[in-house]
């Protein structure tokens with residue numbers, strides 16, 4: 525077992541998901557209290573044209589504000605950030621966002637691996653990485669990187685995931701700390717408050 | 718490897734590149750540049766960044782490959798359809814007021830954005846009174862831009878983009894298929910000048926009515942972005958327009974107050990009068 529976790533141990537939460545992610549995200553984000561003391565950064569794969577609507581829907585279902593990332597904006601606590609479609613999201617050491625349109629990684633842009641790897645470099649052990657439902661392998665390498673840097677890693681229990689490919693791939697690649705259903709993931713995050 | 722050591726190695730590599738070859742990536746967005754360098758390292762078979770530095774100083778071809786890899790040239794025709802819709806509706810009427818229009822597309826990559834804008838201006842009857850200056854740091858992509866020969870594979874996507882962007886004609890009017898390529902129709906090149914220009918240190922070269930610099934400054938850090946916004950500000954005529962990429966803005970920069978949003982959602986700004 526790993527160290528027990530307290531609020532001050534973390535600076536940010538990153539979440540990656542793909543097919544089926546919308547419902548899973550709604551479940552988790554709607555459970556977060558308005559005073560949630562961390563920034564949450566999400567890559568949800570989606571169609572290039574789906575601009576903006578995901579943020580609007582999620583904003584309607586949860587009490588903390590949800591917005592799409594803008595280039596060079598500073599990371600703030602208590603905000604849920606969504607990767608915009610057709611851009612990769614990276615974090616700078618000064619905790620500002622940096623977008624890129626580099627070629628696709630794992631056939632996708634935004635890529636979960638890119639966000640997770642750069643967040644791991646910035647936050648090291650003060651980061652929670654979560655992989656949810658999805659039908660591809662994106663995110664495994666990134667989760668592994670978070671784990672190597674000493675961060676906390678969570679994978680949605682594949683038996684409960686709408687699509688289990690992504691959770692299974694992550695479990696195969698990284699030696700994760702927790703395998704949890706959606707309710708337990710919500711509980712985990714709420715316990716950090 | 719120790720994070721700090723790697724940071725030092727990257728600093729030295731960028732310094733070497735600048736002093737030996739004059740290309741200055743020191744104020745590029747660090748997270749991206751670091752990713753590119755590590756990517757290059759894993760392809761090179763060398764064991765660390767310091768070794769890359771040695772190789773770079775000794776081998777110009779190696780530098781050239783690195784340069785290509787560091788300047789991300791990903792682009793497409795009619796990227797962000799809603800931008801071109803807004804351009805037609807709100808920017809074209811503004812441009813119409815000028816008897817002669819000068820447009821600067823900075824960081825034009827392989828030219829797809831240039832020809833997209835040329836198509837809109839031609840359809841709106843403004844192209845003949847326009848001069849487009851299309852610039853990039855990278856000579857190889859400029860060559861492709863000049864030739865205007867693209868892979869036929871992408872044309873289906875571009876046709877869709879064109880229609881969503883408010884295009885009324887058959888997109889096939891704008892190219893001829895030749896084997897597996899699409900050759901841009903020569904009339905779209907008539908008022909375009911392609912030239913090499915480095916935003917890091919090159920100066921203003923004309924007074925512009927509109928500058929489009931989309932998805933270029935995302936690769937710059939705040940210091941360099943401020944410098945480039947200053948250059949754009951100087952290069953624009955009073956009330957001239959600045960178009961940025963859909964997730965960029967003049968916010969978070971020292972020049973925030975020098976521009977007013979014209980179409981906020983599409984990141985089209987107007988230089989303040991006084």
Ligand SMILES: C[S@@+](CC[C@H](N)C(=O)[O-])C[C@H]1O[C@@H](n2cnc3c(N)ncnc32)[C@H](O)[C@@H]1O
Nearest residue numbers: 788790792824826853854855915916917931932
């Ligand atoms: C991602 S592309 C953007 C292409 C196009 N504007 C678009 O939005 O699709 C970025 C371009 O900026 C160019 N670039 C990078 N640094 C530059 C510099 N210092 N000066 C001029 N161009 C630069 C690159 O060579 C590349 O072609």
